[in-house]
Amino acid sequence: PKVSERVRPLSLAGHVGFDSLPDQLVNKSICQGFCFNILCIGETGIGKSTLMDTLFNTNFENFESSHFEPQVKLRAQTYDLQESNVRLRLTVVNTVGFGDQMNKQESYQPVVDYIDRQFESYLQEELKIKRSLHNYHDSRVHACLYFISPSGHSLKSLDLVTMKKLDSKVNIIPVIAKADTISKSELHKFKIKIMSELVSNGVQIYQFPLDDETVAKVNTTMNGHLPFAVVGSTEEVSVGNKMVKARQYPWGVVQVENENHCDFVKLREMLICVNMEDLREQTHTRHYELYRRCKLEEMGFKDTDPECKPVSLQQTYEAKRQEFLVELQKREDEMRQMFVQRVKEKEAELKEAERELQSRFEHLKRIHADEKATLEEKKRLLDEDQSSFSKRRAAAQLLQAQSLTANGKKDKDRKK
Amino acid sequence: MLSPPTTCYLLLLQAHRSQRGFFEFPNHGSPQAKGDKTNGSDFGYVGIDAILEQMRRKAMKQGFEFNIMVVGQSGLGKSTLMNTLFKSKVSRKSVQPNPEERIPKTIEIKSISHDIEEKGVRMKLTVIDTPGFGDQINNENCWQPIMKFINDQYEAYLQEEINIDRKKRIPDSRVHCCIYFIPPTGHCLRPLDVEFMRRLSKVVNIVPVIAKADTLTLEERDYFKQTIREELRANGIDVYPQKEFDEDAEDRMINDKIREMIPFAVVGSDQEYQVNGKRILGRKTKWGTIEVENIAHCEFAYLRDLLIRTHMQNIKDITGSIHYETYRVRRLNESNGHFTPHPSDHPLWRNLCNCYPMQMFWFFFFKLPTK
Numbered sequence: 001p002k003v004s005e006r007v008r009p010l011s012l013a014g015h016v017g018f019d020s021l022p023d024q025l026v027n028k029s030i031c032q033g034f035c036f037n038i039l040c041i042g043e044t045g046i047g048k049s050t051l052m053d054t055l056f057n058t059n060f061e062n063f064e065s066s067h068f069e070p071q072v073k074l075r076a077q078t079y080d081l082q083e084s085n086v087r088l089r090l091t092v093v094n095t096v097g098f099g100d101q102m103n104k105q106e107s108y109q110p111v112v113d114y115i116d117r118q119f120e121s122y123l124q125e126e127l128k129i130k131r132s133l134h135n136y137h138d139s140r141v142h143a144c145l146y147f148i149s150p151s152g153h154s155l156k157s158l159d160l161v162t163m164k165k166l167d168s169k170v171n172i173i174p175v176i177a178k179a180d181t182i183s184k185s186e187l188h189k190f191k192i193k194i195m196s197e198l199v200s201n202g203v204q205i206y207q208f209p210l211d212d213e214t215v216a217k218v219n220t221t222m223n224g225h226l227p228f229a230v231v232g233s234t235e236e237v238s239v240g241n242k243m244v245k246a247r248q249y250p251w252g253v254v255q256v257e258n259e260n261h262c263d264f265v266k267l268r269e270m271l272i273c274v275n276m277e278d279l280r281e282q283t284h285t286r287h288y289e290l291y292r293r294c295k296l297e298e299m300g301f302k303d304t305d306p307e308c309k310p311v312s313l314q315q316t317y318e319a320k321r322q323e324f325l326v327e328l329q330k331r332e333d334e335m336r337q338m339f340v341q342r343v344k345e346k347e348a349e350l351k352e353a354e355r356e357l358q359s360r361f362e363h364l365k366r367i368h369a370d371e372k373a374t375l376e377e378k379k380r381l382l383d384e385d386q387s388s389f390s391k392r393r394a395a396a397q398l399l400q401a402q403s404l405t406a407n408g409k410k411d412k413d414r415k416k
Numbered sequence: 417m418l419s420p421p422t423t424c425y426l427l428l429l430q431a432h433r434s435q436r437g438f439f440e441f442p443n444h445g446s447p448q449a450k451g452d453k454t455n456g457s458d459f460g461y462v463g464i465d466a467i468l469e470q471m472r473r474k475a476m477k478q479g480f481e482f483n484i485m486v487v488g489q490s491g492l493g494k495s496t497l498m499n500t501l502f503k504s505k506v507s508r509k510s511v512q513p514n515p516e517e518r519i520p521k522t523i524e525i526k527s528i529s530h531d532i533e534e535k536g537v538r539m540k541l542t543v544i545d546t547p548g549f550g551d552q553i554n555n556e557n558c559w560q561p562i563m564k565f566i567n568d569q570y571e572a573y574l575q576e577e578i579n580i581d582r583k584k585r586i587p588d589s590r591v592h593c594c595i596y597f598i599p600p601t602g603h604c605l606r607p608l609d610v611e612f613m614r615r616l617s618k619v620v621n622i623v624p625v626i627a628k629a630d631t632l633t634l635e636e637r638d639y640f641k642q643t644i645r646e647e648l649r650a651n652g653i654d655v656y657p658q659k660e661f662d663e664d665a666e667d668r669m670i671n672d673k674i675r676e677m678i679p680f681a682v683v684g685s686d687q688e689y690q691v692n693g694k695r696i697l698g699r700k701t702k703w704g705t706i707e708v709e710n711i712a713h714c715e716f717a718y719l720r721d722l723l724i725r726t727h728m729q730n731i732k733d734i735t736g737s738i739h740y741e742t743y744r745v746r747r748l749n750e751s752n753g754h755f756t757p758h759p760s761d762h763p764l765w766r767n768l769c770n771c772y773p774m775q776m777f778w779f780f781f782f783k784l785p786t787k
Contacts, residue, residue, distance in 0.1 A: 007529040007540060014503040014697075017725035019535040021480050022472045024729035029471055031663070034464075057462050083464040129748045134737050212477055273463035277470035285584050296580050 033087040035138045036276060037118075039074075039170065040092065041111060041162065042147025043099035046177045051145075051232035052092050054245060054256060055268055056081065059234065060092060069097025072110045076139075091139060099158060108162040115141050115169050119291040126292075140288060142279045143206070143271060144170040147177040148194065148227060152186045155197050163203045169287055171206035171279050173271065174198070179229030179262050180247060180254040187229055194227055208270055209278050222270050228263035231256055479538035481588045482728065483527075483569075485620075486543065487562065487612070488597025489550040490519055492627035497595075497684035498543050500697060500708060501720055505686075506530050508545045520548040523561045544591060550608055559612045566591050566620050570743040592735045593656070593723065594620045597627040598679060602636045604643045613653045619739055621656040621731055623723065624648075629681035629714050630699060630706050637681050644679055655679075657727070661734055674722060680715040683708055 040048040049062040061077060076093040093114065098107060118140045125136050146163055148155065163172055174194065176182070182190060198205060205226070208219035233256050237246040245256040256264050271279075486494040495507035508526050527544040544565070549558055569590045576586045594616060598609055605613075613622055624644070629637060648655060655678060662668040685708050689698045697708040708716045723731070 007531055010504045010506065010530040010532050012503045012532055012534060016501070016503050016532075016534055017720065018480070018482075018532075018539055018728060019537045020725050021537055021539070021728060022475045024726070025475050026468050026471055028729055028733065030468070034467055055462070081464065083462055086465040086467060088464050088467075129745055131741070212473055214473060268463060273466040274470070276464075276467050277474055281474070289582070289584075293580050 030085055030087075032134070033089060035089045035091075036280070037091040037093065037139060037141050037143075039111070039115070039141045039144045040147065041095045041098060041144060042177060043149060044069075044097060046147045046149065047232050048094050048145075048147055048177075050234065051147075051175075051177070051230060052094075053234045054232040054264065055272070056090065065096045067097075067100045069100055071101070072096070072098050072107050074110055074114045076114075089137070093141065104158050107158060108165045111162070112165055112169065115166070116291065119169075119288055120295070122288065123292055123295060140283055141170050142276075142283045144172050146172055146174045148174055150176055150178050150181045150190075150229075152182050152190050154190075154193050160197065160201050160203065163198070163205070164201060167204040168290060171282055171287070172203075173206050173267075174227035175267060176227050176229040178231065180231045182229065191225075191227060191229070206279070206282070208275055215274055218274065219270075222266055225263060225266055228267040228270075230264050230267055231262040232264070476536055476538075478585070479540065481540045481542075482732070483542040483544065483589060483592050484723075485546065485562075485566075485591045485594040486597065487546050487549055487594055488627060489599060490547065492597040492599060493684050494545065494595075494597055494627075496686060497597075497625075497627070497682060499686045500684040500716065501723065502530075502532065502541060504530070504532065506532075506541060506543050508543065508547075519551045522552075523548040523558060525561060525565045542589070555608055558608065559615050562612075563615065563619065566594075566616075567743065570619075570740055571747070573740065574744055574747060588736075590735055590740060591620050593731050594622050596622055596624045598624055598644065600626055600628050600631050600640070600681075602632055602640050604640075605647045610647065610651055610653070613648070613655065614651055617653050617655060619743065621658075621734055621739070622653075623656050623719070624679040625719060626679050626681040628683065630683045632681065641677075641679060641681070656731065656734070658734070661738060674718075677715065677718060680719040680722075682716045682719055683714040684716070 038052070040052065042048050044065050044067050049060065053059055053062070058079075058081070060079065073096040074093055075096050076091055078089060078091045081088045081090055095111060101107065122136070122138065122140055125131055125133060144166060146159070148159060163174070166172055176187070176190065176194075179187065208215075208223050210216045210219055231247060231254055233245050233247045233254075235245070235247070236243040237248050237253050237255075238244075239246065239253060239255060244258075247254045247256075255261050259265050484498075486498060488494055495509045498507045499505055499510065506528070508528050524547050525544060526547065527542050529540055529542040532539050532541055546562055549562070552558070573586060573588065573590055576582055596609070596613060596616075598605065613624065616622055626632070626637070626640065626644075632640060654660070657671040657674055659668075659671075659675070662671050683699060683706055685697050685699050685706075687697065687699070688695045689700055689705055691698065691705055691707060696710075699706045699708070707713050709720075711717050
């Protein structure tokens with residue numbers, strides 16, 4: 001039995017108390033903490049790190065990057081921030097070496113790869129059998145600040161190419177960096193030029209949402225101020241009787257939080273105070289869903305088959321499994337064949353070696369026999385020599401003995 | 417290429433005092449209005465805490481859903497209690513054009529939804545009634561149709577969740593809470609009660625209540641409650657709030673107090689009477705008027721507070737993150753092991769199936785190097 005589709009509106013006769021539900025929900029979120037991930041894309045030295053420091057009023061760990069990176073890299077750092085009772089796990093991802101290479105054709109790729117990797121990571125967690133989505137550290141990029149160089153003319157082709165590649169994957173908020181180098185009138189023209197270029201190239205940047213009446217008005221106004229011209233600074237300068245964040249020049253002081261000087265306050269307002277939750281939601285319900293859908297379709301899963309009947313995941317699974325097993329069997333057979341082949345080869349090698357060894361042995365044996373024969377011959381000669389020598393010696397000894405006795409007799413005879 | 421994210425610094429931005437929700441925290445000097453950002457001394461303000469307001473707005477706009485099931489023999493006052501809880505005619509009986517008081521031959525599952533609104537908060541409330549439960553001569557397996565209904569809702573949610581093209585917000589028809597009505601015998605639980613609660617407490621949040629508690633004196637009530645608690649413990653029945661899901665010490669403290677009071681002895685009524693100059697909901701008898709919302713008379717107020725005012729979100733969370741996930745794990749494991757082992761079943765396959773669900777496995781397959 002399905003849940004009844006008929007839903008009636010009903011009025012309550014008294015205070016029930018479920019108006020506390022939003023509070024209950026908020027309290028749960030407070031306990032869990034929040035996650036927010038910002039990706040900053042911009043050329044080296046354009047002021048990404050400084051802007052982040054200014055936005056969040058802290059000094060994040062920053063390194064000055066070299067201009068000689070062979071490839072674009074991404075550096076992600078995670079921080080735990082707290083403001084009143086809200087705990088925020090903020091991840092700031094910066095591009096390193098963006099725009100520095102001679103050939104910038106592949107510059108966007110590492111960024112796209114990073115974003116996709118985070119989606120993939122989430123998807124894998126979602127598909128696990130035993131999963132824990134509630135404890136999962138969401139690393140998906142919620143907002144992408146694209147830093148436009150303050151040339152005053154137009155967007156660079158690198159900008160257009162990169163933003164076009166990213167607009168279906170992430171919420172893009174373009175900002176004009178180092179806006180204190182542009183005059184007010186130039187800035188106005190620059191903004192118009194940028195927006196028209198984005199439109200004519202079909203780049204979908206993030207629009208501040210208009211569906212909630214409480215914020216529709218301010219969001220509409222802000223949408224008209226895009227891209228935000230920002231200035232970042234963590235240094236404080238004394239203006240009037242206050243210390244404000246500013247950049248001090250010989251000709252004046254650019255105050256970061258002065259709305260007449262730059263749009264920093266607007267950016268902070270929109271990014272953090274008004275639309276942070278919407279950015280997270282868009283990432284989850286639009287960008288992530290698109291990624292997931294594409295990924296699963298790529299794997300061959302469909303919701304309906306060619307005849308538009310809903311395909312059970314089980315059927316697809318069984319079919320794929322059979323395919324896989326066949327493939328696996330084929331691979332196994334191939335490996336087995338290869339193995340047999342190798343064995344044969346090895347066997348032949350060994351036989352060859354054995355043969356060689358055998359012939360060497362024969363050869364050595366022959367040499368040995370020859371030598372032995374030679375030596376035996378020599379020995380025989382030596383023996384002969386020896387025996388003839390001993391004969392001669394014996395004869396000589398005998399002769400000597402005889403001559404001695406003969407002499408002795410002679411002496412004896414003389415004495416008589 | 418990517419240096420691993422380093423979780424470090426706990427940076428305390430200058431505290432911006434605000435008092436919202438149930439939390440109070442120390443006063444950091446004079447209160448400052450939220451919009452007062454350019455005040456010279458208010459240097460540290462970033463605006464991160466504005467996300468709470470954003471969440472609240474989003475929740476108000478989306479509205480909430482709540483699905484509550486009532487189980488118990490006929491005549492225990494289930495419909496009346498629902499009407500009392502939600503201060504309107506939400507029960508099935510109030511909706512039916514010709515309410516017949518017949519007892520069905522088998523257990524039926526009837527659900528009816530209402531859109532209610534209070535102070536800007538909109539809620540789609542679905543009340544699921546189970547007429548026929550416990551009314552048959554042979555009540556063996558009476559829990560089956562109810563179990564099936566609950567699992568069917570989990571199944572529907574799962575099917576939508578694994579769709580390629582899925583809805584932005586998956587419609588949630590899962591039963592968040594099941595109120596089980598115990599007849600006020602005053603002695604102990606019956607085999608039917610034990611059997612039902614034992615089985616169902618594993619798949620849904622059960623809140624047992626003693627129905628028509630105005631037939632018990634306070635002493636009888638306390639004795640009855642104690643007996644029930646012991647029997648629940650002895651049978652390993654975990655009713656809501658389950659001890660194992662307490663999140664921290666504070667949670668445990670609050671929930672321990674609730675667990676000491678369960679089951680709530682309730683009385684329902686949708687009739688108002690004049691008592692001491694006030695109009696209150698009650699039951700008028702010859703010997704007095706029982707005030708439903710008076711905690712000296714019955715524990716309806718505690719039940720209402722638990723279900724609606726303090727723990728409603730938590731009840732939904734437990735359903736979503738524990739009961740539903742348990743169902744999902746079982747279901748996905750089933751479909752993996754569903755295929756009879758093929759004689760040439762490669763051990764690699766079996767290994768992968770045990771670690772990852774079907775889709776995950778195919779991810780690996782497509783990444784295998786091609787010849």
